Amino acid sequence: MKDHVPIIDAHCHLDSYKHIQIKPGWLPVTVGYSHFSNIKNTAIAKKYKIPYVLGIAPQTTVKEGITKLDLWINEIKKYKPNAIGEIGLDLYWAKTSENVKNEEIVFYKMLDLAEELKLPIVIHSRNAEKKVIDILYERKYTHGIMMHFFSGTLKQAEKVIDLGAFISISPLHSKERRKIINSVALENLLVETDSPYIVRTFYEVERTIEYIAETKKLDKNIVAECTAKNAIRFFDI
Numbered sequence: 349m350k351d352h353v354p355i356i357d358a359h360c361h362l363d364s365y366k367h368i369q370i371k372p373g374w375l376p377v378t379v380g381y382s383h384f385s386n387i388k389n390t391a392i393a394k395k396y397k398i399p400y401v402l403g404i405a406p407q408t409t410v411k412e413g414i415t416k417l418d419l420w421i422n423e424i425k426k427y428k429p430n431a432i433g434e435i436g437l438d439l440y441w442a443k444t445s446e447n448v449k450n451e452e453i454v455f456y457k458m459l460d461l462a463e464e465l466k467l468p469i470v471i472h473s474r475n476a477e478k479k480v481i482d483i484l485y486e487r488k489y490t491h492g493i494m495m496h497f498f499s500g501t502l503k504q505a506e507k508v509i510d511l512g513a514f515i516s517i518s519p520l521h522s523k524e525r526r527k528i529i530n531s532v533a534l535e536n537l538l539v540e541t542d543s544p545y546i547v548r549t550f551y552e553v554e555r556t557i558e559y560i561a562e563t564k565k566l567d568k569n570i571v572a573e574c575t576a577k578n579a580i581r582f583f584d585i
């Protein structure tokens with residue numbers, strides 16, 4: 349790999365790691381999903397001097413409710429993250445109409461917050477791609493969008509790219525993901541691990557890079573460098 353640009357994992361959760369060791373030349377972007385995880389990730393990011401993303405994820409609102417939302421938002425403002433995330437809708441975890449309503453309230457509040465701070469957003473969407481994309485269109489979000497672990501269709505990918513979004517590729521192989529990798533330009537892609545949940549560590553972002561390189565028949569180094577430059581621009585690193 350080239351030595352002047354680090355290898356960047358655009359989405360992982362270092363607060364859930366047992367041990368953190370970041371070798372020179374590697375740069376993980378650590379992401380919060382709840383108030384507690386936002387506090388932990390901010391401390392980790394300051395210690396290791398890495399970019400960090402803070403937000404209240406939809407799954408969190410299902411578990412914790414929304415009564416403390418204003419407090420959580422004030423804390424995020426204090427911590428000055430590189431982006432707001434992961435935020436969005438998760439209809440896999442939402443079991444009741446109340447859950448869905450709370451997820452929507454929080455998503456809109458997170459979009460307001462990102463707008464106010466003029467920060468890019470990192471989107472989590474599970475079984476809710478159409479609704480999330482509709483909301484992004486309705487809001488005409490212009491400060492940057494990353495579709496984390498994108499699991500929608502190629503058509504939906506093209507639609508969000510028209511809004512200026514980046515499609516973030518996970519190391520998990522699927523037929524639709526392969527189609528997306530094939531047809532979307534490298535300039536619109538980011539690479540991630542979502543570790544330690546999907547794979548164990550951010551070093552395995554190399555698997556995502558190899559997945560793209562093989563699919564697009566490109567050199568690994570070119571994929572690593574281009575996606576790293578995309579991440580540097582997106583997160584203003």
Ligand SMILES: [Zn+2]
Binds near residue numbers: 360379434542
């Ligand atoms: Zn995640």
